[in-house]
Amino acid sequence: MSLPDFIIVGGQKCGTTSLYNYLINQRYIVPAKTKEVHYFDVRFSQGLSWYKDKFPLSDRRKKRGFITGEASPYYLFHPYAAKRAADTVPKAKIIVLLRNPVDRAYSHYHHQVRRGKESLSFEKAIRNERARTHMEQRRMLRNKNYNSSKHRLYSYMARGIYLNQLKRWRKHFPKQQIMIIQSEDFYKNTNAVLKRVTRFLGVPYKALKTTKPYKSASYEPMHPKTRRMLVHYFRPHNRQLYRYLGTDFGWDW
Numbered sequence: 001m002s003l004p005d006f007i008i009v010g011g012q013k014c015g016t017t018s019l020y021n022y023l024i025n026q027r028y029i030v031p032a033k034t035k036e037v038h039y040f041d042v043r044f045s046q047g048l049s050w051y052k053d054k055f056p057l058s059d060r061r062k063k064r065g066f067i068t069g070e071a072s073p074y075y076l077f078h079p080y081a082a083k084r085a086a087d088t089v090p091k092a093k094i095i096v097l098l099r100n101p102v103d104r105a106y107s108h109y110h111h112q113v114r115r116g117k118e119s120l121s122f123e124k125a126i127r128n129e130r131a132r133t134h135m136e137q138r139r140m141l142r143n144k145n146y147n148s149s150k151h152r153l154y155s156y157m158a159r160g161i162y163l164n165q166l167k168r169w170r171k172h173f174p175k176q177q178i179m180i181i182q183s184e185d186f187y188k189n190t191n192a193v194l195k196r197v198t199r200f201l202g203v204p205y206k207a208l209k210t211t212k213p214y215k216s217a218s219y220e221p222m223h224p225k226t227r228r229m230l231v232h233y234f235r236p237h238n239r240q241l242y243r244y245l246g247t248d249f250g251w252d253w
């Protein structure tokens with residue numbers, strides 16, 4: 001049994017499924033039994049043997065330079081995932097994708113609508129987010145074994161405040177083990193970004209024949225007034241993120 005050499009930790013609806021599928025089609029990357037193992041967030045009680053069983057990479061192949069990994073997009077947002085991961089796989093490479101939080105929130109919302117988990121309008125859902133999730137967050141902080149479906153499902157806006165989430169992961173992993181990718185750059189320059197990722201992971205790169213996104217979906221555009229409100233809401237958080245990373249992602253529109 002093996003352990004992951006890399007983990008794509010999120011964010012949700014930021015391109016993690018596409019990136020993971022592109023990576024496991026590279027010759028030297030062996031997939032986990034399932035893309036989203038969710039061990040460090042909702043399945044930590046299953047134990048380390050359960051987690052190891054999800055990575056069918058033999059010692060023989062590992063010695064030949066093959067690696068394996070997983071992608072669970074709740075890890076970035078979960079309050080305990082970073083420390084749990086650092087305690088379990090301290091040498092793992094961590095990959096983070098960050099998307100314009102306005103677009104991310106709207107995509108997240110429609111994902112829950114398609115799954116039958118959300119019946120409110122988008123505007124009502126974001127107005128009710130704190131009421132739905134605040135006490136759940138407090139329960140999680142009081143009890144490390146408490147799993148909250150509401151915290152996971154309805155955190156449309158909170159997940160887009162990336163700075164504190166990144167700081168949590170950088171607290172537990174060295175900066176050189178964390179790669180941060182802007183989702184918009186990934187969508188636009190897929191092969192170039194993938195080449196950087198394989199270099200970060202230390203495996204040979206082979207260009208993709210097609211860069212069609214996985215699990216893409218279409219839905220009605222956001223109401224302009226709602227978008228303006230969210231742009232205004234996220235602007236100060238984005239600017240703090242830009243200062244922290246030394247990069248302006250240009251999301252303030």
